[in-house]
Amino acid sequence: MNVISFIIGIVLVISAIVAIEAKKLITSVVMLSLSSLLAVVSFVLLKAPDVAITEASVGAGFTTAIFLLTLKRLGRGKSE
Amino acid sequence: MKKVVAAIIAFLFFVMFVSILNSDSKSLMGIPKFGEVNLAERVSSRYISKSVSEDAGEIIYGETNNAESGSANMVTSIVVNYRSFDTLGEVTVLFIATTGVAILIGGGKRQRLAISVNPILKISARIIVALLLVFGVYVFTHGHLTPGGGFPGGTIIAASTLLMLVVEDDKRVSKLLKFLEGSMGFLYVVIGIAGLIITGSFLQNFLPTGTIGNLFSAGIAPVVYSIIGLKVGAELSGLLDDFFAEEEEK
Numbered sequence: 001m002n003v004i005s006f007i008i009g010i011v012l013v014i015s016a017i018v019a020i021e022a023k024k025l026i027t028s029v030v031m032l033s034l035s036s037l038l039a040v041v042s043f044v045l046l047k048a049p050d051v052a053i054t055e056a057s058v059g060a061g062f063t064t065a066i067f068l069l070t071l072k073r074l075g076r077g078k079s080e
Numbered sequence: 081m082k083k084v085v086a087a088i089i090a091f092l093f094f095v096m097f098v099s100i101l102n103s104d105s106k107s108l109m110g111i112p113k114f115g116e117v118n119l120a121e122r123v124s125s126r127y128i129s130k131s132v133s134e135d136a137g138e139i140i141y142g143e144t145n146n147a148e149s150g151s152a153n154m155v156t157s158i159v160v161n162y163r164s165f166d167t168l169g170e171v172t173v174l175f176i177a178t179t180g181v182a183i184l185i186g187g188g189k190r191q192r193l194a195i196s197v198n199p200i201l202k203i204s205a206r207i208i209v210a211l212l213l214v215f216g217v218y219v220f221t222h223g224h225l226t227p228g229g230g231f232p233g234g235t236i237i238a239a240s241t242l243l244m245l246v247v248e249d250d251k252r253v254s255k256l257l258k259f260l261e262g263s264m265g266f267l268y269v270v271i272g273i274a275g276l277i278i279t280g281s282f283l284q285n286f287l288p289t290g291t292i293g294n295l296f297s298a299g300i301a302p303v304v305y306s307i308i309g310l311k312v313g314a315e316l317s318g319l320l321d322d323f324f325a326e327e328e329e330k
Contacts, residue, residue, distance in 0.1 A: 049227035050153070050155040050227045050228065050229070052227075053219070053227050053228050053232045054229075054231055054232045054235075056232075057232045057235040057236055057239070058231065058232070058235050061235065061239055062235050062238060062239065062316065065239075065242055065320075066319075066323070069320075069323040069324075070323075073185070073323065073327070
């Protein structure tokens with residue numbers, strides 16, 4: 001239980017840093033989605049199922065879709 | 081007709097503000113004069129001094145009747161019972177955000193996607209969309225019993241809309257959703273004003289709380305969560321539909 005939360009926390013921090021530093025915007029969006037997904041697991045481990053359900057549907061699902069649709073509409077994948 | 085409804089709403093707000101500011105009347109629960117506040121009647125003081133360690137009676141799932149809040153999921157009892165005014169504010173923020181997106185990019189014809197979709201994928205997507213819709217409705221109607229509630233339920237409904245919009249090339253979201261969104265926001269305020277009239281506080285629970293664990297329990301909590309779920313689902317579906325509209329020629 002403790003080891004699993006440590007691993008999840010480390011991967012969460014790494015994915016957040018990659019989301020900030022990535023050259024391609026689409027990599028940032030996918031990494032943001034990954035960090036939301038890991039946050040869901042940590043919320044479940046912290047016994048907060050309400051927050052976990054909201055984070056899974058809004059943070060990992062809907063926000064990613066909105067970001068990808070916006071990227072498609074802007075028509076460029078690279079940050080300036 | 082519109083002007084009459086607007087006049088009625090403006091009059092109700094006028095009555096609400098006057099009743100809040102009226103310091104003399106006891107019946108309208110106005111703001112008392114300076115220095116004459118009875119702190120023992122205030123909500124925060126009541127909940128701070130409320131004892132939790134002394135005998136509050138054992139609470140048994142499925143048997144306890146007429147509890148103060150009555151919802152089995154305690155997060156829901158905070159979100160749509162004690163702090164319902166905050167939730168009204170959240171719903172308003174989401175409404176303003178989707179309106180802004182609709183003003184910026186909405187209104188065009190349906191955009192054709194560059195990919196061709198397999199018929200097997202189309203038919204299986206229809207089945208999944210039906211299941212997702214039912215699951216979304218389940219999540220927000222059982223918000224007071226199980227984890228979940230109006231906001232996740234509405235987002236799950238919007239996810240089914242997204243799947244339908246990606247797979248079907250010529251589908252658009254129904255115009256009725258705009259009407260549903262507006263009328264649900266109106267109903268939320270109507271429930272709040274009904275609480276103001278019946279009990280004396282805006283959005284206070286005025287229905288019997290029933291047995292803990294039943295579907296029809298916890299007073300107005302399931303009603304309010306159903307309203308929020310339908311409103312959020314309609315809003316986010318409209319938002320996705322705006323993203324699938326064609327861009328205007330400059």
